[in-house]
Amino acid sequence: MLGDRLDAWTASWWVLVVVGLLTGAGVGVGIRSVLARLRRGAVLRPGGVEIACAVVTAASLAAGWGTARLVILLWAGWLGVALAAVDLRHHRLPDALTLPAWGVSAALVVGTSLWSPGSGSVPRAVLAAALVGGLFWLVWRIAPAAMGRGDVKLVPALVLLTGYLSWGAAVLGVVLAFVTGSVVSLLGLLSRRMTMRSALAFGPHLLAGCWLVLAVPGWSAGG
Incomplete structure (x- = not known):
């Protein structure tokens, strides 16, 4: 009996993975097409974005x-692929994606709250996005070389998602971004592929931090 249940669970898991791979590849085609049409997007070869x-x-x-x-996790992943592709290639985050992302993220957390009451807090999400977004804006105003303006515009959309889960998730997503960014910079310096003046595409780290926290919410404290 237990063996049958395990076999059924394994089969269902593989179906889920296959469906995800096929669906994601299709979404990737759409993302690459949209990026090619944006005024400050990117023209990318087929394959990388889809994979x-x-x-x-x-x-x-x-x-x-x-x-x-699930829905906000998928959105964070797709937004991450789209923006990371542009940032890694051109070191910019297009306003045509970052600014509408505020509205999409807000709509998704409100929809999630209505669909599953008690799964998170919309007021907390908005407050966290305002506080963290304001902090990033302040840092950018004081030290513009410390981060790009696109990163400042991106942060509220991401913290809306993580802040919906908990204050700990909102903080941890940003902390992970700085930790991974620091590690990449250190490795770049040690390998001599980067210098102290090299620019780091920070957007992918912000996006990865957000997605990881949403994927593994147990990492952050509740509340």
Whole structure:
């Protein structure tokens, strides 16, 4: 009996992964097409975006299936693929994606709250986005070289998602971004592929931090 249940669970898991890979690849085609049409987007070769989106989608489904956070997890993954592709290539985050992302993230957390009451807090999400976004703006105004303006515009959309889960998630998403960014910079310096004046594309680290916190909410404290 237990063996039959395990076999059924394994089969269902593989179906979920396959569906995620196929769906993600299709979404990746759409993302690459949109990026090519944006005035400050990017023209990318076929393959990379599709593969990245397929992997992120499958991982999002595996991590969030059956939970209220699934939709915002998928959105964070797809937004991450789109913006990271541009930032890594051109060191910019287009306003055409970062600014509308505020509205999409807000709509998704409100929708998630209505669909699953008690799964998070919309007021907390808004307050966290305002506080963290304001802090990033202040840092940018004081030391513009410390981060890009696109990063400042991106942060509220991401903290809306993590802040919906908890204050700990909102903080941890940003902390992970700085930790991973520091590690990449250190490795770049040690390998001599970067210098102290090299610019680091910070957007992908912010996006990865957000997605990781949503995928593994147990990392952060509740509340």
